[in-house]
Amino acid sequence: MASPPDIQDRTRAKKEVRRIKNLPTVPGIVAKISRIVENPETSVADVGRLISQDQVLSAKVLRMANSAFFGMSRKISSIPQALIILGFEVVKGLVLTSSVFDMIQKSMAGLWEHSIGCAAASGVIATYLGRDDAEEVLVAGLLHDLGKVVLALNLPAEMSLVREKVAQDRLYFHEAETQVLDFDHAEIGQWLAEHWNLPESLSEPMRLHHRPEKAVVKPEWTAIVHLADIIVRAIGFGNGGDLLVPEISPAAWSLLGLKKTDFLPILENLEPKLASLRDLTALA
Ligand SMILES: [Fe+2]
Ligand SMILES: [Fe+2]
Known part of the structure; x- marks a missing residue:
């Protein structure tokens, strides 16, 4: 019996990603951290020590942890402290993000800025909605377009074709990717998230941020990231590759229970955060 088209696409995407040579250091550290955490004997201090061994990485993670993203009242000065205050999944998300974005060439600085902008906006919306998981939603926002990094680094010829199509045919980036590759960055992001043992609550927004109505694991997270x-695209903070701003999914909008009048306070909360995040773009 033939596999459903969705599975066929995923298999093809995985084959493409297997050709990838530029990623080993990222899964390396993340896989190592994941392995260590699975051992029930492991303490938070052990995990902290492992991350702390890489001083450049730790410095970047601490810089993000102390940034306007989280708005902590006290300074986080060590990785073990970050693990206690922010939680393991959040720190793991920060490790992953700062490692991956290290690989971004200067030409992709716009995507990095788009990603931190989306992270800040995700955190602001989650806080506005009174949720107590704003830090985790923020990491989902940070990671949502990770598939684009992988594609840009590994399939550069195809991606310049994608950019041409975006400009000439007035397509959304993910539509142009699907025309050129038969899959898009969301599919690649989901696969990488699984490969790196990220929880489904983080991989789902990576896969479904352009189709939030399909989310089932944490539909609110995907709706917020969407x-x-x-x-951030409408504001023009950063550039994820799109020239058009899509419509908000009505399903996502009603799931979050937002009204038109909520837009203004959300924007007012977001703007100072975006202003103070500009220095983080130097991380890339
Ligand atoms: Fe995207
Ligand atoms: Fe995006």
């Missing part, structure tokens, strides 16, 4: 992605 909305955050559109808001």
